[in-house]
Amino acid sequence: MSSTAMASNEKQSLLSLPVSSHAPIYHLPPDPLFPTPASLLRLAEYDAPPEFGQDGPVALKEGDPVPPSMLRRSRQIRRGGCFTYVSPLPIEFPYDIREEEDETRTNSAKPSTIETVLAEYEVSTQCPVRDAGTSAPASESTAFSSSVRDSSRFPRARLLSLNRTLADDWLPQLDLGQEGDQVRQQAIDVMAGKTVLAREPRSDAQDLPDKNGFAPWSLCYAGHQFGSFAGQLGDGRAISILSTPATPEVAAKTGFRAIELQLKGAGRTPYSRFADGLAVLRSSIREYLGAEAVAALGVPTSRALALVHLPDVKVRRERMENAAIVTRVAGSWIRIGSFEQQAYRGETDSLRALSYYVAREVFALGDVNSAGTAASRSLSLNVLREVARRNALMVAGWQSYGFCHGVINTDNVAINGSTIDYGPYAFMDIFDPSHICNHSDDLGRYKFSNQPTMVLFAVSKLGEALSELIGAEVELAEREADGAGFAEVSEGWAGEGEGSDDMERWRERGLQEVEKVKNDFVQIFRDEYERLMRLRLGLTQGEDDDFQLVSRWLDLLAQSELDFTSSHRLLSQFSSTSDPSFERFLSAFLPASAPTNSRSDWTGWFESYEARLAREGEAACTGRRERMNAVNPRFCLRQWVLEETIRKCDREPDGPGGGIEQLERVLAMSLNPFEAYGEPDVAQGETGEGACPTKEEQERQRLCGIGSEELLGFQCSCSS
Template sequence: MELQSSRFESLGAAFYTRLGPQPLADPYWVGCSPAAVADLGLPAAWPHSAAHLAQASGNALAPGASPLASVYSGHQFGVWAGQLGDGRALLLGERAGPEALWEVQLKGSGLTPYSRMGDGRAVLRSSIREFLCSEAMHALGVPSTRALCITGSPTAVRRERIETAAVVTRLAPSFIRFGHFEHFSRRGLHAELRALTEFVIAHHYPDCAAWPQPAQRTAALLAAVTRRTAELLAQWQALGFCHGVMNTDNMSILGLTIDYGPFQFMDGFDPQHICNHSDDGGRYAWAQQPRIALWNLYCLAQALLPLLDDLEQARAALQPFESHFAGALQQRLNAKLGLSELRPDDAQLSDDLLRLLADERADFTWFWRCLSDGVADYAHSARVADLGPARAQLQQSDAFDAWARRWRERLRSEAAHTPEQARALMRRSNPRLVLRNHLAQAAIEAAEQRQFEPLQRLQAALAQPYDDLPDCDDLAAAAPDWAAQIVLSCSS
């Protein structure tokens, strides 16, 4: 894989440290994403080369690679943590694919000056989770960093227990985070802060460059990031996705889902669900995620204040978040309900259903998919029995039946939208398959024994999350009871 120096490198030595990856003993292939291979313009046979295995493991540099570790800072669990940085990742360079320019990064490639108390390594368990979820989110249509491949090694790494090492090759248009801006602002390095801001505008938000004054361009950037972040959070919420560690250093300036750690697609729906065992106070519970995203945007705005005219300019850029998020979420909830138009009472309809689901901890993904399958028959017949699999998940059948009658009337009010069209919309909006914790766990346990078929089967299914794939009923089924016992933490 031939690379070129990253544009990020042009920002100068204050932004990174040059160093190479640390070799990984006895590496072996664990998995590779055919979609990511194609997006990079690589041949399909790329993961069948010993030379490429060495490059993906950090044992050799790809032609043109110029590796570096980036410095940034951030707030962790709401507390200023000071300098952070790429403690176990190296940006190798960039590669132009058929449709986009990608930064290529190794995660788990050894110690860097920013490792703090870490060892610079990643373990197979967490690497598989990131690899699978990055590509699953992409298939779901959610903006995300990507994962090209994983390589493993028998090298021992200590987390809560002794595990084995792995390296993920990650891709993104940029890995710049809110924390990059915080780092230079907090240190009073305003020239570097301005250079970073203008760099992001030039390469990733060109529409913001139309403003003549630097403060106007900065405010336009903050407003654009606000919109992208609001849209991302609407997608997370509509899928029942919990990130788990929404620190400012884990927030992408491009509105991407980044840094998959203790994430989870909820099984039983609980708005206060906490997927991260390290999150004692529930700061990053599912229902809190939009509020935390706005809090993080305020941190970004604070960092950008030296480049703005005044505080009011920052406030104006952030002000649309709540309305933009609410509108984007309602649009997605309407699609999940088969509704093609937005009307004033729709929020009440969807909120009432979510309350019913929360009261009974109904399986979030399974319920919505079952509702999709029954909508056409129900819309024609008015028999709630036609919603049987969805209705069976709720003990409050009378309450659900009353809600379903309201929903049917709302569906029938869209004269230009047939029940069959509503079903098609719902099936495009309610995935049959998401990366549930127990599915990831089964793939991990097999991979730890060098058995990769379960991972490959799951990966292939996750690439088509909205389709009724044959022989995948076990992957699409509601979670088993034991799944609730899986514990995830910041080391996951």
């Protein structure tokens, strides 16, 4: 089905959604072992010779059929490959493959047996899945399975949660069916990695998806982890299963040209290294809820569509846990580490392809004014500028709402400025600029106050990776004095100069421009952070001294050890230091344990704040409480809420008060964090007691609480 086959307002099942021509697989160099979607679909037909591997490691020659194990074996991707076509396979690892007569479970299967068994797990074009949501003929199959996948040997899956808010926001054309019907079950099968979305190529087609076919893929990238370059990393447990065109409404709202669905925890890929490619229920719940909580605050982020539990798949982390898969969604999953991978290996044409793909297909950069400077005409420099701008806005959102990411490695920083890879993240409790949410971060590299610097570090690494390309484009623009539009080098550009001196010259020229972009990042971040903090303080206009007012506010929060979220929320109830209710307000604002000088310090700040509000004028002060409550959340996805929800889902998922019920409640509150949820009115002397007449309202009010003291500042593990 082509990318233009259906109108944007027509509801379609997951199997019917068209494929976007903007998908990276149509524009970037593939893993040479799996160069086409067809090469992945052929794995089910692999017939291993009986003597396969008996004489040691197999050395594949050009034209040899690729054995299925190469899809699950950790290996270095050669010849500038930016991704690998790969099918989901969420089963326990190491794989339990043995000879039929092996009753002692020695796992001593012959290489040919291993390949035969793995081939049985691969989807086959002989096992098409007929779409329950359409009457299209079987010859136009958009999904495939296999006899093993359709048998009891494949893990059973249970849908724990489906996020219809995200579907309405980003995928309004998607029909997810109803509980118990076939459309819903087919969607679950896809999101559990059982059914694989794919297309066979059509020789008579014109558009990219129909002409080339389609299959899922995982990205190849490198990265700086905790400041050190780690070499090839890649999507070790993430598999993108579909890129579909954004509807015009969604494109206008988000700027996305395509919506990319990805399974996290769906099994091994060539990038899994020593890991199993799986994710546990604990970390999956955290990502599912965390992404939606950040989205509701207006901070750019990936989103989460569904959470699927695989209760029969056991995963060893610090202890044995159950597996789960999150279906997560973004406009693009390309990372800064994708560029580092190609630059490190000297794959200059792949680097060029990445830059131009991001420029044209992700950012849709149009031609620049020909009257601009030579540097302004460098396409790759414009990519860097846009990546820097978007990520500066993102991290400003983090800082204004107290979000701690925990692992800002360059492979965890997206080129489109979205928050991605929710691992040991946390929302700030007691305000502490030095808070470290990741207990593996011994040196505090990613502590809260360092986050803008760490995102800037990632941007600078992108600049270094692109520096030679930028320099070459700037020189090209200078030679083409009368040229119009972007300067773009041709394929083989790195070999067009006279030698290494050219690359060094280009690099130096490029790095000069990178420094300017870094300066721009700092200014964009500061402007956006001040704008957001003004909103949080209820200010509608900007003044030069606002940064000092905000800084003093944060200093006092830290000194008095006040909660970040509830303090901002309560601030909306401040009226005046001369109001008879001020002392009651201050008593509610400050804990009884606060130092005695805190009251005088805070009174001084509130006097400055009151004077600043007065300069806004009466019109701006009208409706201030409602305006502030629209940007200062009442509910915060705190660590104690996450831990309690995880525990309930793990131990008692079903029934009233069980984990599934709480998961849905917390999801709804994460999506609507600004609701009052039984919030007391301090001026009226309310404390919250008796303000919630129903059991449900009482439970929601409880979830808005700070929680137990031992979980304040709780540090989470990277393990998932």
